[in-house]
Amino acid sequence: MILDSCAQQRTYERFFGLLGQRFCLLKKEYIECFEKVFQDQYEIVHRLENVKLRNVAKFFAHLLVTDAISWGVCIEFLNIKLRNNIFILFLAGTSLYPFNRRRYNIIITSIHKKFIFRII
Secondary structure, three states, X not given: OHHHHHHHOOOOOHHHHHHHHHHHHHOHHHHXXXXXXXXXXXXXXXXXXXXXXXXXHHHHHHHXXXXXXXXXXXXXXXXXXXHHHHHHHHHHOHHHOOOOHHHHHHHHHHHHHHHHHHXX
């Protein structure tokens, strides 16, 4: 329900990311649920409208960058479709680039470090 509410907004509301993060901190069951929802959303991402796609990607980017959910769910990025590339770009924070270059660099560095350590 949190993700659905987030996806329905015209722009991404940080409140939903913080709410999801808080739930993950409360109980491990929520982490598993959000990871499952991540995988489900990744499978249907090609059917989402642009605004919903952006909001869903930013929501999960927030959960990943704050380590609320495991980076292991990103392994699914190995079979990438065209629409999923857009999802990954939003997830990586490129949509933040024009507005906040410093934050964009922090997110990209964080993602790079996580993937390097996971792959090695």
